[in-house]
Amino acid sequence: MSKARKDPCKPYACRIQACLSENNYQEDRCVEVLEQMRICCLKWHAESLCCSGIDLERSYLKKADNDKSTVTSKRF
Template identity: 75%
Template sequence: MSDTRKDRCKPYACRIQACLSKNNYQEDKCLDVLEDMRQCCLKWHKVSVCCSGIDLEKRYLPEEKQPSGKSKK
């Protein structure tokens, strides 16, 4: 049941577009937003249409800035 209205990663995809647009499409200015999208896709990639082009293995943030509970704060 892939209803795009219920795609849990769509808000992250929209944030990526907004961030890239705001920053002249410089990906390095949106790494935190890209990582948020990757984290969503790690969980929902099997049902999210938005995750079709996301490389789940590519981390966008350095290890110490990862949103998992394992990072140093």
């Protein structure tokens, strides 16, 4: 990626940091922005430095759904 071109996924990385900060770093409260970042990285992973820690195979929304069903099943 050239220095003149901005990182296409940087705005999503900033949104993740803001969401985590606003929610006491509870990842389950930021799954939507995490998923938006993953989608950006699916397209731009070769050009975005922000994508280095993103698991492209993992859907963050599915994890949140699974976590909720686990919590629900534990209550009963």
